[in-house]
Amino acid sequence: MAQETQGKKEKEKKKQKNRQDKEQRKEERKANNNKGKGLDSMMAYVDENGNLSDVPPDPKKKKEINLEDIQLGAARNNSEPVEIIRTGVITFFNDAKGYGFINDLKSQESVFVHVNQLAGPVKEKDKVTFEVENGPKGLNAIKVKKI
Numbered sequence: 001m002a003q004e005t006q007g008k009k010e011k012e013k014k015k016q017k018n019r020q021d022k023e024q025r026k027e028e029r030k031a032n033n034n035k036g037k038g039l040d041s042m043m044a045y046v047d048e049n050g051n052l053s054d055v056p057p058d059p060k061k062k063k064e065i066n067l068e069d070i071q072l073g074a075a076r077n078n079s080e081p082v083e084i085i086r087t088g089v090i091t092f093f094n095d096a097k098g099y100g101f102i103n104d105l106k107s108q109e110s111v112f113v114h115v116n117q118l119a120g121p122v123k124e125k126d127k128v129t130f131e132v133e134n135g136p137k138g139l140n141a142i143k144v145k146k147i
């Protein structure tokens with residue numbers, strides 16, 4: 001019969017302790033098992049602020065909503081139509097680089113203009129008519145004509 005060394009005894013104790021820990025965790029899982037519970041424990045409700053809760057909403061706080069008030073899709077724009085043709089004054093124009101800026105007379109905003117959008121030659125302080133489109137860096141003037 002061979003003698004057990006100190007290392008073998010410690011390994012055997014560790015194995016025994018790990019088995020006991022595993023058995024204990026198994027018992028805890030069985031005790032905390034959620035299977036077979038009722039539907040009420042699984043229900044979640046949404047309160048008036050949109051938060052989830054486990055308490056059902058109060059029927060006294062119920063609000064009636066008219067179906068016509070519910071809007072599906074994009075919002076309707078009921079604002080007044082925007083002027084298509086604007087007038088302005090060229091405040092800056094660089095012929096060498098082919099761009100400039102127009103100051104809108106009505107809104108006093110500065111609008112970028114490129115030489116490709118000009119109907120004829122222009123210079124600074126000329127009055128022009130133009131249309132506006134949104135560009136990547138802001139408003140761009142198109143169809144620019146000298147008055």
